Each structure stands twice: as structure tokens, then as C-alpha cells.
Amino acid sequence: MSNRNKKLAIFKRFADNFKIVAANPYYNWEAPLPEIAYLCPICFNFFNKCSSNQEGQNYLTFEHLPPKKLGGKPDILTCRNCNGLHSLNDRELSREVKLLSFLRNDVGSKLRDIDIQAGDKRFRTTIEKEADSKLKFTLKNQTELLQLVELINNEKDFKFGGDKADPRSVQLAILKSAYLLAFKKFGYGYILHSSFNPIREQLLNPNTEVLPSLGVLFGNNSKGIFVVTNPIHARSLYINFELKISSGSFFAGALIPTPSTNVIDFYQQIKPMTEGKSQITLINIHNQKYLSDKHSVFYHFDLKQYFKDS
16 A cells, blocks of 8 residues: 555544544534544644645644654654654654663664773774674774774773663653554544643643653553553553564553543652552453444543452
């Protein structure tokens, strides 16, 4: 399928979902809705067609979930403005995954722009893990390489350094992917609830602290969308996904509250969980036609069906 046809298919799938959701009397629209509408799931701007690239205008673009460099697929559309808003965060996430792969000793893992200081000499190099725990150093020219070899043979004190990925940028990239994966699964029946305004505000203002924490958790190697049943204060959806690079892969995810939750309070209460190791109990979410079945578009609003004490 061509990119244009793929884009049109995504547009139609979610425009049809929006039509079902918008007809619900729960929503009170201030102005008449267009016959066909796709809302950017982050900024909520309306698009009535798959606009192409036009200078000076906003338009719909493929959004890769997770980021493309980490194995993501173009599963939904966001507007150009929102897509570009997190390009820096996506790059920071990619850097973090590469570092984790290197520290895990994955063969083929590589770190770029690493400083090596030996005595009063400093070199900028790329380091790659090879088989049998060997390290391959790549410098910009042979002269530097020979100098480094000589220093290694005579100098015992070496210092390695490089810029680390910004932790908050990494978590913002994970939260964005988790929120948009929830949209991919549940459609507008999930994200149109006003409870999620703080999450969208955070994604629209990545340099401002809107949420007290970002709900990011590591350590679960099961890909998918789950219901958190325990601890009670963390009851929510857990969206977990795989981050792939050539040398290996990792899993990351974020907790996304359900509609009618006080989002600010929720992320405040789970903050200790995201700052250290935590135990959560997960169960698989029911498989429904959340996008196309008018009886299922709001099915996920109430998670009581998943809790034994409800």
C-alpha cells in the first residue's frame, strides 16, 4: 500500500470513529461539526481531509509509535506542529536506549561522540561493542588513533565522558507514545474526555511542568495494553511497548488514567512508584471493537469490571 493510501485509510478509520463518538449526547459541541473530521489527538485541531504538505499551513503527518528510529510504525496521524514538537524528546529517548544497550554489553551496540581523556590529551571517538567483550574505537583520523594507542600503552588513568540523555525528555517521549497508543486502541471515545486535558497540555508544553510525574515505568517485558489492579491508588491503564535498535531492544511504558480520574492527583500519588522499583498487578484488557462498534466506543470508561473488590 502506498503512503498516500495508508494515510487515507488511517484518516477514514478515525474519522468514522469520531462520527460515532460525536453523536453521543454526552458531548455538547459549540459549533456544527464538519461532515468528515479528524482531530489531531494532541492539539484537537480539526482536519476535514488528508491535507498534503502546503507551505505555511498545518497538515496531518504520519506519527510513528514508538518513534521511527526505535522501530515504530506509522499507525496514526498527528498534525505537523504536534509531530515536530517532540522531535528533540524522541532523539533523547533514542540516545538513552543506545546507552542502555551498550551498558548491557549487546554486541554491535555503539556510542557516538564519547570523550576519552588520557593525561592532558582529549579525543572524540565512537565506541562499539564487539564479540568477546572487545571494544572498537573509531577516531576522526589515523594520527589521533596512533596517539591514542601510544597513550593507552603508557597511561593508566583514563576518563570517559559524554552527554547523557535528559531524563525528563526521555520520559516525555515515552508518555507521548503511550498516550497515542491508547488513542490508537480506543479512539476518540477515550481521549475526548476532559480529564485528559492536563496530559494534552503537558504534551503541548514539553518545557513546562504540568504533571507532577509522567507515569513512566520500566521492567515489564510484555507488550500491550493492560489494566493495573494493584496497588489501588495506581489503578489505570498501563501501555507498554518495545523500543528496538539494531543491537537489541528494551521495553518501556506509562500509566494512563481512565476518564473521570483527577489526572493531577493521580500522577502525584504514583510519583514514588516512578522514582524507584515498584510492584504492580496487571491483567489483559478485554478485546473489543473500540473504534467501530458503537456499543464499545465507551466500553473502557469504567474499569470496575476488572476489580474483584468492586
